[in-house]
Amino acid sequence: MAATAVAVNERGERRHGVPLSIGHRLRREVRRNAAGYLFMLPWLIGFFGLTLGPTLASLYLSFTDYDLLTEPRWTGLANYEYAFFHDQRLGNALEVTFTYVFWSVPLKLTAALALAMVLDRSVRGVAFYRAAFYLPSLLGASVAIAVLWRQIFGGEGLVNQLLVLLFGVSGPAWVTHPDYALSTLIILAIWQFGSPMIIFLAGLRQIPQDLYEAASMDGAGQVRQFVRITLPLLAPVIFFNLVLQTIEAFKAFTQAFIVSGGTGGPVDSTLFYSLYLYEEAFANFRMGYASALAWILLVIIGIFTAIAFFSSRYWVYYDDEAR
Amino acid sequence: MKHLLSRRRFNGLLAGGASAAALASFGRFAEAAETVRLIWWGNPDRDQRTKEVVDLYMSNNPDTTVVPENYAWGDYWQKLATQAAGRNLPDLIQMDYRYIFEYARRGQLAVLDEFLGNALELEDFDQNQLDSGKVDGNLYGVSMGANSMTHVYKQALLEELGVELPDPTTWTNENYVQMGNELKGKLPEGMYFSANMGGNEPRFETWVRQRGKALYTADGKLGYGVEDLIDFFAFWQGMQEDGLTPPADLQAQATGPMEQTMMVTGHALFDFIHSNQLVATQKLVPDEINITMIPNQEDGQPGQYLKPSMLLSMAETSPDKEAAARLMNFFITDPGANGILQIERGVTGDASIRELLIAELSPTEKKIVDYLAIVSTSIGDLPPAPPQNAGELDRALLPAWQAVSFGQVDPQAAATEYYENAERVLERS
Numbered sequence: 001m002a003a004t005a006v007a008v009n010e011r012g013e014r015r016h017g018v019p020l021s022i023g024h025r026l027r028r029e030v031r032r033n034a035a036g037y038l039f040m041l042p043w044l045i046g047f048f049g050l051t052l053g054p055t056l057a058s059l060y061l062s063f064t065d066y067d068l069l070t071e072p073r074w075t076g077l078a079n080y081e082y083a084f085f086h087d088q089r090l091g092n093a094l095e096v097t098f099t100y101v102f103w104s105v106p107l108k109l110t111a112a113l114a115l116a117m118v119l120d121r122s123v124r125g126v127a128f129y130r131a132a133f134y135l136p137s138l139l140g141a142s143v144a145i146a147v148l149w150r151q152i153f154g155g156e157g158l159v160n161q162l163l164v165l166l167f168g169v170s171g172p173a174w175v176t177h178p179d180y181a182l183s184t185l186i187i188l189a190i191w192q193f194g195s196p197m198i199i200f201l202a203g204l205r206q207i208p209q210d211l212y213e214a215a216s217m218d219g220a221g222q223v224r225q226f227v228r229i230t231l232p233l234l235a236p237v238i239f240f241n242l243v244l245q246t247i248e249a250f251k252a253f254t255q256a257f258i259v260s261g262g263t264g265g266p267v268d269s270t271l272f273y274s275l276y277l278y279e280e281a282f283a284n285f286r287m288g289y290a291s292a293l294a295w296i297l298l299v300i301i302g303i304f305t306a307i308a309f310f311s312s313r314y315w316v317y318y319d320d321e322a323r
Numbered sequence: 324m325k326h327l328l329s330r331r332r333f334n335g336l337l338a339g340g341a342s343a344a345a346l347a348s349f350g351r352f353a354e355a356a357e358t359v360r361l362i363w364w365g366n367p368d369r370d371q372r373t374k375e376v377v378d379l380y381m382s383n384n385p386d387t388t389v390v391p392e393n394y395a396w397g398d399y400w401q402k403l404a405t406q407a408a409g410r411n412l413p414d415l416i417q418m419d420y421r422y423i424f425e426y427a428r429r430g431q432l433a434v435l436d437e438f439l440g441n442a443l444e445l446e447d448f449d450q451n452q453l454d455s456g457k458v459d460g461n462l463y464g465v466s467m468g469a470n471s472m473t474h475v476y477k478q479a480l481l482e483e484l485g486v487e488l489p490d491p492t493t494w495t496n497e498n499y500v501q502m503g504n505e506l507k508g509k510l511p512e513g514m515y516f517s518a519n520m521g522g523n524e525p526r527f528e529t530w531v532r533q534r535g536k537a538l539y540t541a542d543g544k545l546g547y548g549v550e551d552l553i554d555f556f557a558f559w560q561g562m563q564e565d566g567l568t569p570p571a572d573l574q575a576q577a578t579g580p581m582e583q584t585m586m587v588t589g590h591a592l593f594d595f596i597h598s599n600q601l602v603a604t605q606k607l608v609p610d611e612i613n614i615t616m617i618p619n620q621e622d623g624q625p626g627q628y629l630k631p632s633m634l635l636s637m638a639e640t641s642p643d644k645e646a647a648a649r650l651m652n653f654f655i656t657d658p659g660a661n662g663i664l665q666i667e668r669g670v671t672g673d674a675s676i677r678e679l680l681i682a683e684l685s686p687t688e689k690k691i692v693d694y695l696a697i698v699s700t701s702i703g704d705l706p707p708a709p710p711q712n713a714g715e716l717d718r719a720l721l722p723a724w725q726a727v728s729f730g731q732v733d734p735q736a737a738a739t740e741y742y743e744n745a746e747r748v749l750e751r752s
Contacts, residue, residue, distance in 0.1 A: 068408040176576050265721065266575040284712065
């Protein structure tokens with residue numbers, strides 16, 4: 001708008017020299033930014049072609065009956081109706097997923113914060129330890145680790161061998177027992193504390209040391225310093241990690257897929273939401289219904305993120321804002 | 324000053340260039356004339372054999388390019404469905420008996436009848452094997468080999484224990500349980516008499532067929548009653564409680580891949596496989612194994628049938644169906660190709676090829692041929708075409724059984740829930 005106004009003004013005042021029409025200015029503008037757009041092109045193509053396009057397509061498909069082999073058929077809200085009122089396995093999948101989110105996220109963040117505080121000290125070789133503790137996060141989401149997990153917690157796995165060796169008791173096959181299978185996946189998630197840990201570390205570095213000095217001079221112990229200084233000043237970082245990890249946890253797929261051999265078993269005890277969605281789409285050929293499930297998951301994640309954001313005004317304190 | 328380029332030279336170059344370009348494009352044309360894409364699921368052994376056949380075909384037909392693609396069973400159908408959605412199916416598709424109806428009726432497969440007698444020479448092919456590739460009267464797939472369900476067992480160990488198997492065509496579940504009880508305590512540490520098959524759909528199918536019923540009726544409804552499933556669950560629960568099968572959490576480790584079966588991990592003397600899988604299973608088990616028939620019920624009808632272990636189908640979207648049909652013919656009827664394939668995909672329906680192969684079978688392969696000879700004296704008809712969503716019900720049987728084996732519900736409750744859900748699922752399609 002502003003540019004147009006200026007152009008009109010200029011046009012009114014021009015006497016001789018190069019006249020500058022709107023089209024002219026626009027072309028000059030484009031030429032000046034062309035390089036920038038060119039550099040962005042790979043991302044733009046990726047975003048429109050591989051993210052936005054499929055996302056919109058899945059919104060359309062969620063209102064259809066689509067088996068991949070024949071053309072989609074419009075069915076209105078039938079998919080959503082089935083999901084909300086008739087799908088028993090979906091209820092189970094939600095229960096499994098919520099259990100996973102509510103346990104794995106707080107435990108993972110606690111582990112990450114605890115290790116970040118240990119690694120915040122200047123000990124010899126701290127860089128090495130940092131890298132070593134970050135390693136599981138690089139490996140953790142991989143298929144190889146999930147396969148390894150299956151072995152460790154299997155009937156004749158490492159855990160049971162240790163149990164026999166140390167206590168003389170033999171444990172069950174943890175990954176294939178419905179009472180314990182989900183717990184092993186939660187442990188696997190906690191073990192991947194690396195990326196929140198790095199973010200916590202950066203956050204801890206931001207806290208001014210003089211606050212601690214002042215507090216200890218006033219006689220505050222370690223615990224009091226942690227509760228009164230570290231936690232409040234770290235709140236924005238905790239909040240950031242919480243939102244990120246919650247979204248991650250809702251989307252958990254690979255570990256459950258590999259550990260259960262793609263079945264979500266035993267007795268659907270590791271049937272995560274995304275695993276169920278995948279099974280409906282590609283094993284049961286209900287791409288339309290699976291698209292509806294994906295949009296429901298999006299809304300669920302959206303709700304939880306919104307709750308986190310609304311609650312944050314009561315517990316997150318930003319340095320640069322007045323309360 | 325000399326001209327760099329005289330008119331004559333220029334014209335010569337132009338002509339030469341044009342003809343070179345023409346030749347080049349002709350070359351491309353020739354190369355593109357026949358490209359056939361082929362997709363299959365399998366195991367490393369099968370992949371190796373199939374690729375050798377592809378190479379053989381290409382060296383016999385230099386102007387044809389065959390593009391092979393292969394996956395494990397678990398990934399295969401997802402890949403295929405995605406390709407079908409993208410109108411990008413390979414020309415030749417290894418098909419399964421359960422899925423051929425689904426793909427054929429949804430217009431994804433080409434009718435093969437028009438190639439019979441020209442590109443496809445199936446004069447020597449068994450009629451009943453040929454019929455197994457028909458959907459609604461049209462030929463949509465050619466059987467790559469026959470197989471049947473089996474109980475696989477550790478032959479060497481049984482002989483060592485001095486146990487003789489009863490007549491395979493008449494032995495019953497009671498014989499089975501009795502043998503298990505007799506062998507209790509005599510088996511090696513950690514080994515149980517039998518794998519638990521309470522969640523195994525083909526095993527359940529023999530169970531209902533022995534009772535004169537079927538998994539599905541011809542009009543796509545459940546072909547058995549809930550009491551059949553209750554009895555089935557109760558039978559395997561009894562086996563588990565008597566210590567004849569592994570405990571629930573051990574059995575649950577067998578989630579599909581052959582390496583995880585109780586037979587291969589050394590936890591069972593008897594297990595369930597399909598006959599063509601004996602070759603691959605024997606490669607994973609150190610001591611000698613063999614196959615026998617599924618035990619029957621008292622006064623039961625034949626529960627087993629011969630089915631195509633896999634079929635070869637053609638995509639309706641294939642741009643060059645003639646070329647695809649020629650490659651299909653090569654796989655089914657060429658002696659050289661079948662010399663490489665052997666009977667890894669099952670025993671071929673082509674009588675002349677079968678005679679050629681039987682002459683030079685390995686001992687393990689011979690067991691399969693002998694077994695199918697015994698089975699064919701005591702089999703029923705092919706079951707009616709499975710309905711849509713049959714695959715989903717196959718997968719749902721395992722968790723239903725596991726709820727029983729982990730003691731969460733009794734057979735009655737588990738069977739009723741499964742049965743009601745199955746009726747809903749069939750209605751939903």
